[in-house]
Amino acid sequence: MALFNKGDWCTPTPFWHNGPAPGAFYHFPGGSSQSDVGGFQRSQSPMTTGTSVVGIQFKDGILIAADVLGSYGSLARFRNLERVMKVNNNIILGAGGDYADYQCLKSNIERKILEESCLDDGLSLKPKSLHCWLTRVMYNRRSNFNPFWNNFVIGGIEDDKLFLGTVDKLGTAYSDPVIATGYGAYMATPILRKAYEENKEMTKEQAMELLYKVMQVLYYRDARSFPKYQLGIITKEGGIEIQGPISLDSYWGPAIM
Secondary structure, eight states, rough: OOOOOOOOOOOOOTTSSOOOOOOOOEEEETSSSEEEEEEEESSSOEEEEOOEEEEEEETTTEEEEEEEOOEETTEEEEEEEOOOEEEETEEEEEEEEEHHHHHHEEEEEEHHHHHHHHOOSSSSHHHHHHHHHHHHHHHHHHHOOOOOOOOEEEEEEETTTEEEEEOTTTTTTTSSSSOTTTTTHHTTTTHHHHHHHHHHTOOOOHOOOHHHHHHHHHHHHHHTOSEEEEEEEEEEETTEEEEEEEEEEOOOOOOOO
């Protein structure tokens, strides 16, 4: 008989009850649990995860960066996972958190884009619409106690205006010219915000240099980061470009006093 792991939710079934108790959770091999109402719950203990995603708005576009490491717990196991994707010709998306949940949502988004293509009505998904849709999806899953364990950063151009927004696993969403998720919310946000407030009309090259510096800081400070990252670029004139993996320089010798 399998023993319950510490922390598993369970409701004992009365001996006179022939079937599962309503709402009961039972342990299954591999640590998953099943409810007679909610079905399988697979996101309570994320396995392969990605760390911070950072984004910034510059004069003519948006930059989003994320490293390519997939951490299996504390093991730096997968070193080529792409977490920045092109959604369509006016949206880029960066994802942190559980990689399997990201793959699930990515396939749903790609299906939506394919359906739009088949309609051929001249309309396309807008960044604010994707941001709103992700907010509803994440909040719905959170409300069912089975969340997608992700943080998303959405960047795009809508009606010739720049948009940069984020959604987390609780469905909390907002838009801002500077966004960082995960550990980057603590380490990267002050650097990005200070640079943006000093120069709101920064060029693409200046923004790329700033994100390089930020990714270096995160590599030094974040134990789940990696010295290679992807960079998603969207501009009003040049469209979308995904660069990378870009390698970071680092120095691990004695500090120079």
